[in-house]
Amino acid sequence: MMPPPIRATSTVSVTHRVYPSRIRELFAAGRIAHPTSTISGKEIRSGVLNLQNVTYLVRDIDHALRFFTDALGFVVRQDETFESGWRRVVVGPDGGGTGFVLALAVDDDAPVGRQAAGDVAFFLETDDFAGQHRRMVEAGVHFREDPRHEAYGTVAVFEDLYGMPWDLIEPPKR
Incomplete structure (x- = not known):
């Protein structure tokens, strides 16, 4: 049996950020009454923008990776090397939020x-x-x-x- 839809008058405890994609899933599943609904007294919208990642210039990816994970306590969200040899590394806070794409500076004049x-x-x-x-x-x-x-x-x-x-x-x- 499917749970009843969440209405604006319902109380739901949310312990993590509700992302637009999740809101659309909840709406499609009939769990929220409208893509613009209220959860825990806060209005949520399906059209909200979030800053997913930002580019962070580095001189050495492995050195930067150690700094972000060991010193700042970030987690590795992606570390993938593609057929072309290009390596994409994304780190970010453990609890979510904007990530950093570690981008290798290509010349000495880069504003690292x-x-x-x-x-x-x-x-x-x-x-x-x-x-x-x-x-x-x-x-x-x-x-x-x-x-x-x-x-x-x-x-x-x-x-x-x-x-x-x-x-x-x-x-x-x-």
């Missing part, structure tokens, strides 16, 4: 480590700042500053393997 012209380009969000900070320091990540508390959360700037600044940030509890 300078993609944001010296500004922070990436904001790594956590719900356990102290634990992540400690783990990253133990893994050899260089922090430019001690953690500080701002109105937008606890934050510290760290460097990737090429010296590009990132923020490690824990938003304030609500």
